[in-house]
Amino acid sequence: MEENEQVSAMKQRRKTCKCRCLTVVSLLLGLLLLISIVVLILAFTVFKAKQPRTKLLSAALDGISPRISFPVINIQLNITLDLKFLVENPNHASFKHGPGKSSLSYRGKQFGEADIPPGNIPSTGSATFSSRLVLEVDEVVSNITALVGDVLDGNLVVDTRTRIPGRVTYLKLFKKHAVVTSECQFTIAVLALKIQSQKCKSKSKL
Incomplete structure (x- = not known):
């Protein structure tokens, strides 16, 4: 039992x-x-990666008014374009970006470039960046005929492109790469040396 x-x-x-x-x-x-x-x-x-956004805040023009002499064609023209744009980070995590670049092009060819230092944009925050681009006539010698024609016509069209690569990191574990790009086209009234019109578009890639 x-x-x-x-x-x-x-x-x-x-x-x-x-x-x-x-x-x-x-x-x-x-x-x-x-x-x-x-x-x-x-x-x-909350942790879904969202595309950072950028927009142009201001554009200022400075330089030397164009001068053309004949019969030997001699043109003097230096243009400095000061850009200020805003990058917004809508994510609930910081956007750490590396060195960026701004470039200036005339008729499809690049003639000026400026560096943008690396940095960090806090979660749901924003940062302002400045870029100073210079176009000198000596650099446009290959397009001198077109440049003279544009100056005589009174309008000069230039393009700018700004690119900032970076990544969004959540909880120091989840990382998502992102690239912010801004492209603008400026029509410059050369005699008055002022920006007559501007068109910009921005895009981001995750």
Whole structure:
């Protein structure tokens, strides 16, 4: 009888221990499932990477008014374009960007370039960047005929392109690379040496 009672008690303890283990495992699995669901929801809402945005705040023109002499064609023209633009970070994480570049082009050829230093834009914050681009007539010698024609016509069209690469990092674990680009076209009234019109478009790539 005593042996039977001992065996029965041992079986009961084993059954109780097994039930407890199953309960603990079930709780752990449920907790892992709940954490996975929460992480998934956060990944598609708060932690979903959003594209940084950029927009031109101002553009100022400085330089030397054009002078053309004949019969030997000699043209003097130096133009400095000062740009200021805003980069907005809509993410709930900082946007750390590396060195950026601004370039100035005339009739499809690049003639000026400026560096943008690396930095960090805080979550849901913004930063202002400045870029100073110079176009000198000596650099446009290959397009001198077109340049003279544009100056005599009174309008000079130049293009600028600004590119800032970086990445958005969540919880120091999830990283998403992003590139912010801004492209503008300026029509310059050369005699008055002022910006007559401007068209800009911005885009981001994740």
